[in-house]
Amino acid sequence: MKKVKIYSPATIANLVCGFDILGMALNHPQDEMELILSDEPGIRIKHTDGYNLPAAVEKNVAGAALLAFLDEYEEKIGFDLTINKIIKPGSGLGSSAASSAGAVVAANHLLNNFFSREDLVRFAMNGEKLASGVKHADNIAPCIYGGVTLIRSIFPLDLVSLTAPPLYVTIIHPQIEVKTSDARQILRKEVQLRDAVKQWGNIAGLVTGLLKSDYDLISRSLEDVIVEPIRSILIPGFDQVKKQSKEAGALGGGISGSGPSVFMLSKEETISNNIEQLMKDIYNKIGMEYHTHVTTINYEGVKIIG
Numbered sequence: 001m002k003k004v005k006i007y008s009p010a011t012i013a014n015l016v017c018g019f020d021i022l023g024m025a026l027n028h029p030q031d032e033m034e035l036i037l038s039d040e041p042g043i044r045i046k047h048t049d050g051y052n053l054p055a056a057v058e059k060n061v062a063g064a065a066l067l068a069f070l071d072e073y074e075e076k077i078g079f080d081l082t083i084n085k086i087i088k089p090g091s092g093l094g095s096s097a098a099s100s101a102g103a104v105v106a107a108n109h110l111l112n113n114f115f116s117r118e119d120l121v122r123f124a125m126n127g128e129k130l131a132s133g134v135k136h137a138d139n140i141a142p143c144i145y146g147g148v149t150l151i152r153s154i155f156p157l158d159l160v161s162l163t164a165p166p167l168y169v170t171i172i173h174p175q176i177e178v179k180t181s182d183a184r185q186i187l188r189k190e191v192q193l194r195d196a197v198k199q200w201g202n203i204a205g206l207v208t209g210l211l212k213s214d215y216d217l218i219s220r221s222l223e224d225v226i227v228e229p230i231r232s233i234l235i236p237g238f239d240q241v242k243k244q245s246k247e248a249g250a251l252g253g254g255i256s257g258s259g260p261s262v263f264m265l266s267k268e269e270t271i272s273n274n275i276e277q278l279m280k281d282i283y284n285k286i287g288m289e290y291h292t293h294v295t296t297i298n299y300e301g302v303k304i305i306g
């Protein structure tokens with residue numbers, strides 16, 4: 001019996017100004033999955049977590065990704081998938097991407113890497129389509145490639161892995177659920193030219209800052225004038241978290257993916273720990289349940305562990 005166990009990391013999509021085109025993989029939290037290659041055609045999915053996610057293949061994001069995978073594979077085979085979800089669905093930390101990406105990386109490993117990593121991103125995007133209504137790769141690509149990824153285009157796929165200097169990431173995850181599909185629905189379909197110009201400047205600045213390890217440029221570029229002003233309304237305490245984190249030395253930050261998690265980047269671990277404490281204080285005052293994480297960039301992506 002051929003089987004594989006993997007870890008699949010959480011990711012931060014958008015990285016503030018790069019809506020749908022930038023993403024970063026994290027060392028924590030990560031989902032655990034086990035995939036068994038079977039002679040019996042079809043896909044069978046089991047969850048060992050308590051999230052009540054659908055087990056029906058076509059309704060499950062990992063199932064949708066594996067269906068796309070099998071569709072292009074030459075032989076009739078099957079898979080038995082067990083998912084232990086650690087990344088809470090609807091957190092804004094790439095939970096659906098971790099399932100879809102993890103499943104196809106595991107499947108490919110069992111088939112001696114028959115497909116390219118780019119193919120895997122393409123398959124896994126079917127899971128994102130199921131979860132949010134549209135294909136986007138800003139969680140999937142960093143989840144599979146690790147590090148920070150630029151998605152220059154999805155049709156056709158054009159992915160660029162970016163180098164990045166060491167960064168600490170502090171995350172607060174308010175215990176409310178924001179559905180990506182809803183968070184996309186509320187966005188304006190038109191953008192003012194002056195806002196677009198600002199955003200272009202920030203995206204180019206952020207990418208250059210990452211490549212040159214220029215922390216000041218990264219900090220100046222972590223600004224989103226298009227999406228954040230609308231989505232942040234859904235997140236209690238957002239403005240306060242952002243303002244106080246910056247005062248405490250954060251380079252900057254914003255909404256993680258489509259929220260409700262909020263992340264802040266720092267150059268030093270002590271600063272990121274202080275930010276975690278101030279985030280907790282703010283949410284304790286608000287009286288809302290939360291989880292926090294302090295983590296770093298994951299350079300490996302989905303990891304085979306056995």
Ligand code: HSE
Nearest residue numbers: 013019020180257258
């Ligand atoms: N780029 C997507 C969005 C990420 O912001 O809607 C969703 O995780």
